[in-house]
Amino acid sequence: MKFLHLLSTEATQSVTVHSPSAPGPSATRAGSQPSDLRFKGWNGQTFDANTLLETRVLLDNCETEDGHWHQSRFLFRTQDSHQLPVVDLREPAGIHLDLQQRRLEVGPVCFV
Numbered sequence: 001m002k003f004l005h006l007l008s009t010e011a012t013q014s015v016t017v018h019s020p021s022a023p024g025p026s027a028t029r030a031g032s033q034p035s036d037l038r039f040k041g042w043n044g045q046t047f048d049a050n051t052l053l054e055t056r057v058l059l060d061n062c063e064t065e066d067g068h069w070h071q072s073r074f075l076f077r078t079q080d081s082h083q084l085p086v087v088d089l090r091e092p093a094g095i096h097l098d099l100q101q102r103r104l105e106v107g108p109v110c111f112v
Helices: 002-007
Strands: 011-020 038-041 056-060 069-078 086-090 103-106
Touching: 038 069
Parallel strands: none
Antiparallel strands: 011 069, 011 103, 038 086, 056 069
């Protein structure tokens, strides 16, 4: 990994979160948004909104409450290759997501 980081000037990765939805107020998400999820990078930094490490939300369908599985897709692109791959998923403070009801699909990292 260190070799890839040293030879790269940019890196990209995608992550897809699959979540079931339940109709009505008993939804497993407890009012949270998939875009509220925080991702931790290889170098320990967290990808947060309105920063240089911002997560780009490509698709956010997990809020649909129809009893079916939906997905949210995130794209990470950085010019500091030491920030990828994504190594951890964190919930925002004060919100407790039912992560056991979610499936995480982590895509490959492309080092350029």
